Amino acid sequence: MKRNHILSIAASALLMIMIMIAPVLKMAGSTQTSDTRGGTLEVKIDNFSFTPATITVKAGTQITWTNADDIPHTVVSDEGVFKSKVLDTDEKFTFTASKPGTYPYFCSIHPKMTGKVVVE
């Protein structure tokens, strides 16, 4: 009986911890690093954000951004390395990462939207 009670407390505590760290995990998810071994990688533009916000790819990987919002967005490198035209709903932009480096980018219409491409 007592053991059951302790188990129950332990279970509750575990649940509490899970609830507490859930937002942290979620935050980590938005800047998660995705690794790919060549081929293509998809970045979704949705709810005024790039997901994943940071991607790490091997040189030669093709990256495709797709706008899933009802509002147009762009994908523009801070340093002018790549620049999409205005992407309306469901339109795509593709960039092939060739040179290693870190390429921060943003939406030039909604500059609070930022992302990063890391080419290894």
Place this chain on the structure above:
Amino acid sequence: MAKSANRDEILFDTHDDGIDRRGFLKCMAWAGTGALCVMEGGVLQSFGLNDPARAAKVARGELSFVQISDSHMGFNKPANPDVIATLNAAVQKINALPVAPEFLLHTGDISHLSKPEEFDNVDKILQSASAKDVFFVPGEHDVLEDGGQQYRERYGKNAKGEGWYSFDKKGVHFIGLVNVINLKAGGLGNLGADQLAWLKDDTQHLSKSTPIIVFAHIPLWTIYPDWGWGTDDSAQALALLKRFGSVTVLNGHIHQTMQKVEGHVTFHTACSTAFPQPHPGQAPSPGPMKVPAEQLRGLLGITNVNFAKKHHPLAVTDSTLE
């Protein structure tokens, strides 16, 4: 929130560029319902539009004009599949006003994708408005791809720089600013050094008693930076206007009405004629808000501004398209 018989007065101040929670909640309560604001001696008093007796007392001023905003011509998503119909409804609302406005101000996002036919459609619809003169400032949707070149060819032939300008009407100095060009990664709206220098030059010869009305697309007060609802260098513009006794700032962009008074400055944002956007932070993103069709026109609208020099009040009235 705005009771029918009680005067509902805002008297809040902030030390930074935000708004306090109480004032914020009060502003939110008006969204889409319409409000009447009278400024007297730097204090904004507001009344619900469901108080016709009080509304009728507002002076028929010497200058009356209407602000419309965010017509997003070309938008066709579920949040409003017919933006032509709602812009037409806005024009009908304007034409039904008891005092015909002298002109219209359009605070940007005329088009959705900067397409020539989208601008053409707006121009055509606005031709049926009782007021023939329309003064524009661009929204970010009007300067896509070309940094605003097409916009300026259409609407800013006599404007300076990227499209800013000023004009005078019956003793009121109007200033149209552009804060949607050359936006920086991670930043908000941007005026830039050239425009600020022009603003200083434009206003320095005016007497401090000259009423000033500034209009621009993105709000010139920080409403919700996470959604880009603010302008990085707006404080510098407002500092240049600090010596004036009456400054009114009219903005669009956020597709809902909000108001704030700070010192001598009254800030006001207008509804869209196309689609509503969520209240700050109450949705994952500021994207178009889908509401039941029968509720849509209650969340869209126009803003009527009435200025009476003699008594020094400025009345800003929002009304929905219903």
